[in-house]
Amino acid sequence: MRRRLLAPAVLLLATALGCTEADPGASGPPPALPAAEPEVRPLGRIVPLPASVKPGGAPYALTAATRVGASGHPGVRAVAEQLAAHLRPATGFRLPVVADPAADLALALDPAAAALGDEGYELRSAPGRLTLTARTPAGLYRGVQTVRQQLPADIERTTVRHRSWKIAGGTVRDVPRFPYRGAMLDVARHFFTVDEVKAYVDRVALYKYNVLHLHLSDDQGWRIAVASRPRLTAVGAAAEVGGGPGGFYTREQYRELVRYAAARHIEVVPEIDLPGHTNAALVSYPELTCDGKAPEPHTGIDTGFSSLCAEKEETYAFAADVLGEIAALTPGRFLHIGGDEADSTAPADYRAMTDRFQPLVARHGKKVMAWHQLAVDGVPAPGTLIQYWGLDRTPGAEKEKVAEAVRAGAGVVLSPADRAYLDMKYADDTPLGLRWAGTVSVRRSYEWDPGAYLPGVPESSVAGVEAPLWTETLSTPEHLDTMAFPRLPGLAELGWSPAGGRDWDTYRVRLGEQAHRWDALGIAWYRSPEVPWPAGR
Structure with missing residues (x-):
């Protein structure tokens, strides 16, 4: 599942089967680059690699x-x-x-x-x-x-x-290879201020990303003011993982984030996760539960336990209010409705709710974006953009459901968790991050081809790639930096650069040269042993 911790026995089995990757630097770090930059950088020796x-x-x-x-x-x-x-x-x-x-x-x-x-x-x-x-x-x-x-x-x-x-x-x-090159930031597990999000926007803009996907609601907290539902922020925003103070964006603060991103030619895609990952909403409005009782606030990281109630009209009135207000605040093309890890929602109820949520998005002139469970357990509306987060080892039947949705007219954004999730540990001893998808080294995050990744999904149906950064274990801007750099630039290159011009051996040299720039920008990057960093760094 997207963020579920695997049991230790499962992790050991995955390692034995070769599903996780040992630290490629275990045999010793690569040679370092010269300490000083050349006076003139060779033309095109940048990230992403130009066409x-x-x-x-x-x-x-x-x-x-x-x-x-x-x-x-x-x-x-x-x-x-x-x-x-x-x-x-x-x-x-x-x-x-x-x-x-x-x-x-x-x-x-x-x-x-x-x-x-x-x-x-x-x-x-x-x-x-x-x-x-x-x-x-x-x-x-x-x-x-x-x-x-x-x-x-x-x-x-x-x-x-x-x-x-x-x-x-x-x-x-x-010219870019794919039109969609996204970076996702989870502000629900741990809240990040407007200025902290702006700093992340500036980081992704340097590498030619053009989408900022904001995960605005989850079990732990609700992070966007909704005028018609004030308790979402008065009650639902007052928590985060570990019991911190939480927080939320006012409508004007959200507009400011949208304006700031737009000035950098970055489109904001807001996500309101439905029908699962809704505990913060249920705490705020108990009438959205089937028994009418408010659950306890959630400050842990387990998933799959919350759900809206399919049989209540209050559910659809709530969705209409929230999606309508978010759409009015967002000039971009998409509203992301989540749709994943609804483990406590009966299959028939999941289908009933997602069938009614999707027209609410279209009503406001937006296109639906959703995690790929919408293709597995529901029916995507025409033109939906499916975000695939499965693993290399995800069962073929699940991948085939995504391919079926593509044949019916959906597009795909690729975010395979064991390749693109920036919150996965680089190696077993990485202090930050999780490892339910295995460890994701810099090389592993770079060495795959989005145009040929999913069986039955041609490159023409791939809108692009997205690098999600979930924040269960990340609570400061420095944490975001450490998990994003050096993997974020490589995923940008997968989305921008021609497939034929890329290879790991030359990329890691270009990547190592970026360290001087990250130091100048004050980025708290991770020194991966796979990359030849400048001498003395």
Whole structure:
């Protein structure tokens, strides 16, 4: 199951069968990279790996005389202002943003560049001139992340560094492999503040993620204000795993998160988990239980024990109120309705409830997103996006149900727990995280192909990948950093880069070079023994 702890005997059996992975660094760490960064990073030696790189010529140098050119399009101007604001602290340069296409660092739209799609870009670097072109502002923003990574890691510092700022000469032409590249953050098990979530948004934006999936409700806590159901936050938000104080986002705070993500061309997908994982809602509104009695607040991490009541109309009125208000607050395409681990819900009741929940999403102009149990135990509505979280060893019959849903018109986002779950331990001795899906090393999280992962699901039906970060054992921003880095960039590469250009041996070198940047950003990353980190780190 998605977050269920396996019994020790089951874990031992899984290890004997080769279902878990021993620490690949047990035979000794790989050789370290040089301690210092090169003055000019080779073109395209970044994460995610670009689709096409043609190096050549002398580098472009950012100087005190540099001006950032932007057309009159407000979206271009906004991206140019973001770029300039990011470059100013470390360089100390003024970097004025001007409406001059001849500026030496120029951003421009090319509506005719159909091959670049919605997020592709072209970067041209030469002495005295760097141009970034895209068909959309989102494409320009993705290109800005490449500009950041091509510059020395010190560009991420907040104080002036007196050094050269060069980008290798040549051309990068880049488009994503998949349109959906998501990072999920569980704020229900442990609550994270608006500023802490914004910091996570900034981290995923650097690696060209374009979706933030917020898990807003669960057994332990309800984290979003609903005007028509005030007890959800007055009562249901006042707990978290381990008995902490919990918390919630006001409607305006949630809007601010949505705006902040949108400015980074990231779409927010809110999740309200139904019909299971609902203990916080049941504590708040006992009439949603079949016996009308409020359960005790839950501060543990076990799952599968809570359920809404299928036979009560109060259930559907509640779902209509909540989903309607969340839809009104969210400009994105999707509402995620959960649907997993409803172990205490009878199969007929699960089907009855999910059949009625899904039209509530469509009523507000949104598409349903749900965990893959909706395809196994229910019937996904047309156009539903199914999020698969099973394991390599998940029974074939369950995977075939997902394939059947795809043949009926559903799409798939892949989040296999033993590959993509960032809360799984890296190795047996990792202090943080769980291991019910086995240990997930950096290499294991990278070495799989989303386009060929599920039998019967063609690449054309795969919308993309998502990296979930569940927080049963994670309660601080530093915990999030440690479990996300260094695995988060690799999953970004699976979603962005062409399959044919990727391999572990070259990736781990590029990944090791990211350590300088993480240090500059203050990221509390995990030193995996699989990766050649810079000497002295």
